[in-house]
Amino acid sequence: MPTCYRHPDKETWVRCQRCERPICPDCMRDAAVGFQCPECVAEGNKGIRQARSTFGGGIVRTPIVTYTILVVNVVVFGVQYVAGGAITGELAMWPAGVALLDEYHRLITAAFVHSGVFHILFNCWALYVIGPYLERAFGHARFVAIYLISALGGSALGLWVDPINQPTVGASGAIFGLFGAVFVVGRKLSMDVRGIAVLIVINLVITFVFPNISWTGHIGGLITGALLAGALAYAPKNNRTLWQVLAIGGALILLAVLIVVRVSAILAMS
Structure with missing residues (x-):
């Protein structure tokens, strides 16, 4: 029985759609198809352009x-x-x-x-x-x-x-x-x-x-x-x-x- 790569004590049959490593329910992150592991989600977010204000500053929620x-x-x-x-x-x-x-x-x-x-x-x-x-x-x-x-x-x-x-x-x-x-x-x-x-x-x-x-x-x-x-x-x-x-x-x-x-x-x- 495969075990989660982050939690070896938890058995799982689910694998990350990107790296194919086994992941338990605590490590599953919703993806467009299936689930991804936290590391793959973080890596994918690096390529997402951060939102900016009208004239180039960071988004301000509280002034x-x-x-x-x-x-x-x-x-x-x-x-x-x-x-x-x-x-x-x-x-x-x-x-x-x-x-x-x-x-x-x-x-x-x-x-x-x-x-x-x-x-x-x-x-x-x-x-x-x-x-x-x-x-x-x-x-x-x-x-x-x-x-x-x-x-x-x-x-x-x-x-x-x-x-x-x-x-x-x-x-x-x-x-x-x-x-x-x-x-x-x-x-x-x-x-x-x-x-x-x-x-x-x-x-x-x-x-x-x-x-x-x-x-x-x-x-x-x-x-x-x-x-x-x-x-x-x-x-x-x-x-x-x-x-x-x-x-x-x-x-x-x-x-x-x-x-x-x-x-x-x-x-x-x-």
């Missing part, structure tokens, strides 16, 4: 990056509330702090601190609404790249244009980058983009009409997010991942050059 950023924003705001202005002063972006104190982290950390309840509520609401959509379209890694590089783009423009001692805080640069990305994705997929276009215009009007709003962060984030999302969405399908990595790397290099040039100019003036 964990969006939820993680939301949690970080809320936690940091709670620390701000408890610690007063100390944590805000450590994380806010201001040109002098970046250039004269070599605190380059401010270019990113400013996107995780907020000036008030309404400020964080609007940014978190916007992220909650559009973040999952973009994360599912691009995948986790590409989405976080768009978010953080948009924030960096907003800070870079602020570094160039804002008064040297003017601090700025908030995720608005990253959020405007996501607005731009939604517009680009909609155009790429031939969707109606009038809604997001109106939302962008309204927020730009608010940016320039009301005082104490960082227009540099908003404009810089919007331009950066739209351009980067366009590069990712319109990347050639052949070697798409390579082109997308080059686009992300190119965006980071360009922003780094702009930051270094501006810091050098500030140091020369001081």
